[in-house]
Amino acid sequence: MKIYNIYENINFDKDKEIEELIFENEKIKILRTTSLNQVTDYYDQEELEIVKIVQGSAILEIEGKEIKLKKGDILPISPHQVHRVIYQDHVVWLCIFVKN
Template identity: 50%
Template structure:
Protein backbone atom coordinates (compact mmCIF):
# COMPACT_ATOMS: atom_id res chain seq x y z
CA UNK A 1 0.00 0.00 0.00
CA UNK A 2 1.29 3.47 -0.86
CA UNK A 3 1.90 5.89 2.00
CA UNK A 4 0.98 9.52 1.41
CA UNK A 5 3.50 11.98 2.86
CA UNK A 6 3.15 15.78 2.83
CA UNK A 7 6.44 17.63 3.38
CA UNK A 8 4.58 20.78 4.48
CA UNK A 9 2.54 19.15 7.28
CA UNK A 10 3.56 18.44 10.88
CA UNK A 11 6.60 20.72 10.75
CA UNK A 12 8.26 21.02 14.14
CA UNK A 13 11.51 22.46 15.42
CA UNK A 14 13.73 21.74 18.40
CA UNK A 15 16.10 24.21 20.04
CA UNK A 16 18.43 21.30 20.85
CA UNK A 17 18.87 19.45 17.55
CA UNK A 18 17.79 19.02 13.97
CA UNK A 19 14.83 16.72 13.44
CA UNK A 20 15.10 14.21 10.60
CA UNK A 21 12.33 12.06 9.15
CA UNK A 22 13.09 9.32 6.68
CA UNK A 23 10.54 9.35 3.86
CA UNK A 24 12.02 6.56 1.75
CA UNK A 25 15.11 4.39 1.49
CA UNK A 26 16.28 1.48 -0.62
CA UNK A 27 19.68 0.24 -1.81
CA UNK A 28 20.15 3.16 -4.21
CA UNK A 29 18.41 6.20 -2.73
CA UNK A 30 17.43 7.81 0.56
CA UNK A 31 14.95 10.69 0.94
CA UNK A 32 14.67 12.62 4.21
CA UNK A 33 13.02 15.75 5.51
CA UNK A 34 15.13 17.77 7.95
CA UNK A 35 13.73 20.52 10.18
CA UNK A 36 16.19 22.89 11.80
CA UNK A 37 15.45 25.89 13.97
CA UNK A 38 18.90 27.51 13.87
CA UNK A 39 21.46 24.73 14.17
CA UNK A 40 24.82 24.80 12.42
CA UNK A 41 26.68 21.66 11.38
CA UNK A 42 30.24 20.49 11.19
CA UNK A 43 31.79 19.78 7.81
CA UNK A 44 30.36 16.80 5.93
CA UNK A 45 32.43 14.61 3.59
CA UNK A 46 29.87 12.25 2.09
CA UNK A 47 30.22 9.29 -0.26
CA UNK A 48 26.78 9.96 -1.78
CA UNK A 49 25.51 12.55 -4.23
CA UNK A 50 23.08 14.79 -2.32
CA UNK A 51 20.37 16.99 -3.80
CA UNK A 52 18.86 19.42 -1.30
CA UNK A 53 15.70 21.47 -1.63
CA UNK A 54 15.07 24.26 0.88
CA UNK A 55 11.28 24.15 1.23
CA UNK A 56 10.95 26.79 3.95
CA UNK A 57 13.24 29.19 5.76
CA UNK A 58 16.73 30.46 4.96
CA UNK A 59 20.18 28.91 5.14
CA UNK A 60 23.78 29.20 4.09
CA UNK A 61 25.98 26.39 2.79
CA UNK A 62 29.72 26.88 3.23
CA UNK A 63 32.30 24.80 1.40
CA UNK A 64 35.72 23.85 2.71
CA UNK A 65 37.34 26.19 0.17
CA UNK A 66 35.45 29.18 1.65
CA UNK A 67 32.66 29.51 -0.95
CA UNK A 68 29.30 30.39 0.59
CA UNK A 69 25.84 30.06 -0.93
CA UNK A 70 22.77 31.71 0.57
CA UNK A 71 19.59 29.71 0.01
CA UNK A 72 15.98 30.82 0.29
CA UNK A 73 12.66 29.06 0.00
CA UNK A 74 12.45 27.02 -3.17
CA UNK A 75 16.20 26.88 -3.84
CA UNK A 76 17.89 23.58 -4.64
CA UNK A 77 21.51 22.53 -4.73
CA UNK A 78 23.45 19.49 -5.95
CA UNK A 79 26.31 18.49 -3.64
CA UNK A 80 28.68 16.03 -5.28
CA UNK A 81 30.36 13.15 -3.42
CA UNK A 82 33.26 14.36 -1.25
CA UNK A 83 32.40 18.02 -1.86
CA UNK A 84 33.13 19.04 1.73
CA UNK A 85 30.48 21.41 3.07
CA UNK A 86 28.53 22.49 6.14
CA UNK A 87 25.45 24.48 7.04
CA UNK A 88 26.92 27.67 8.53
CA UNK A 89 23.55 29.15 9.51
CA UNK A 90 19.88 28.46 9.04
CA UNK A 91 16.61 29.97 10.15
CA UNK A 92 13.53 27.75 10.57
CA UNK A 93 14.72 25.64 7.67
CA UNK A 94 12.78 22.71 6.24
CA UNK A 95 14.89 20.65 3.84
CA UNK A 96 14.05 17.81 1.50
CA UNK A 97 17.26 15.86 0.94
CA UNK A 98 17.80 13.13 -1.63
CA UNK A 99 20.90 10.95 -1.34
CA UNK A 100 21.98 8.79 -4.29
CA UNK A 101 24.09 5.93 -2.96
Protein backbone atom coordinates in the same frame (compact mmCIF):
# COMPACT_ATOMS: atom_id res chain seq x y z
CA MET B 1 2.17 2.75 -0.57
CA LYS B 2 2.38 5.50 2.03
CA ILE B 3 1.75 9.17 1.22
CA TYR B 4 4.08 11.64 2.96
CA ASN B 5 3.14 15.33 3.04
CA ILE B 6 6.25 17.47 3.47
CA TYR B 7 4.16 20.45 4.68
CA GLU B 8 2.33 18.63 7.49
CA ASN B 9 3.42 18.03 11.11
CA ILE B 10 6.47 20.29 10.93
CA ASN B 11 8.33 20.42 14.23
CA PHE B 12 11.47 22.26 15.28
CA ASP B 13 13.84 21.61 18.18
CA LYS B 14 16.01 24.39 19.62
CA ASP B 15 18.79 21.91 20.42
CA LYS B 16 19.05 19.80 17.27
CA GLU B 17 17.94 19.20 13.72
CA ILE B 18 15.08 16.75 13.24
CA GLU B 19 15.49 14.21 10.44
CA GLU B 20 12.54 12.20 9.18
CA LEU B 21 12.94 9.36 6.71
CA ILE B 22 10.50 9.65 3.80
CA PHE B 23 11.82 6.84 1.60
CA GLU B 24 14.84 4.58 1.28
CA ASN B 25 15.96 1.72 -0.94
CA GLU B 26 19.31 0.48 -2.24
CA LYS B 27 19.74 3.47 -4.60
CA ILE B 28 18.14 6.48 -2.93
CA LYS B 29 17.31 7.95 0.48
CA ILE B 30 14.96 10.91 0.98
CA LEU B 31 14.76 12.87 4.25
CA ARG B 32 12.86 15.85 5.53
CA THR B 33 15.05 17.80 7.93
CA THR B 34 13.87 20.71 10.06
CA SER B 35 16.29 23.20 11.60
CA LEU B 36 15.89 26.37 13.64
CA ASN B 37 19.34 27.92 13.84
CA GLN B 38 21.77 25.01 14.14
CA VAL B 39 25.31 25.11 12.75
CA THR B 40 26.36 21.66 11.58
CA ASP B 41 29.64 19.80 11.60
CA TYR B 42 31.50 19.31 8.34
CA TYR B 43 30.20 16.54 6.08
CA ASP B 44 32.25 14.52 3.59
CA GLN B 45 29.75 12.11 2.08
CA GLU B 46 30.12 9.18 -0.29
CA GLU B 47 26.88 9.92 -2.16
CA LEU B 48 25.43 12.76 -4.21
CA GLU B 49 23.11 14.88 -2.07
CA ILE B 50 20.46 17.12 -3.60
CA VAL B 51 18.90 19.61 -1.18
CA LYS B 52 15.79 21.74 -1.66
CA ILE B 53 14.72 24.51 0.68
CA VAL B 54 10.99 23.98 1.23
CA GLN B 55 10.74 26.75 3.83
CA GLY B 56 13.11 29.27 5.41
CA SER B 57 16.65 30.26 4.44
CA ALA B 58 20.15 28.95 5.02
CA ILE B 59 23.81 29.53 4.24
CA LEU B 60 26.03 26.58 3.40
CA GLU B 61 29.79 26.58 3.35
CA ILE B 62 31.00 24.29 0.56
CA GLU B 63 34.75 23.89 0.28
CA GLY B 64 35.25 27.36 1.82
CA LYS B 65 32.65 29.15 -0.33
CA GLU B 66 29.41 30.50 1.17
CA ILE B 67 26.19 29.74 -0.70
CA LYS B 68 22.94 31.45 0.31
CA LEU B 69 19.75 29.45 -0.16
CA LYS B 70 16.13 30.54 0.09
CA LYS B 71 12.72 28.89 -0.27
CA GLY B 72 12.55 27.01 -3.56
CA ASP B 73 16.30 26.75 -4.15
CA ILE B 74 17.72 23.35 -5.13
CA LEU B 75 21.42 22.57 -4.78
CA PRO B 76 23.28 19.39 -5.73
CA ILE B 77 26.27 18.59 -3.51
CA SER B 78 28.72 16.22 -5.20
CA PRO B 79 30.28 13.26 -3.39
CA HIS B 80 33.20 14.34 -1.17
CA GLN B 81 32.44 18.06 -1.46
CA VAL B 82 33.20 19.05 2.13
CA HIS B 83 30.32 21.16 3.40
CA ARG B 84 28.43 22.37 6.46
CA VAL B 85 25.49 24.61 7.30
CA ILE B 86 26.62 27.85 8.94
CA TYR B 87 23.24 29.63 9.18
CA GLN B 88 19.61 28.47 9.25
CA ASP B 89 16.31 30.19 9.96
CA HIS B 90 13.31 27.87 10.40
CA VAL B 91 14.38 25.69 7.49
CA VAL B 92 12.54 22.70 6.13
CA TRP B 93 14.92 20.76 3.90
CA LEU B 94 14.13 18.03 1.40
CA CYS B 95 17.34 15.99 1.14
CA ILE B 96 17.80 13.37 -1.55
CA PHE B 97 20.81 11.08 -1.33
CA VAL B 98 21.78 9.10 -4.44
CA LYS B 99 23.79 6.10 -3.28
CA ASN B 100 26.79 4.78 -5.21
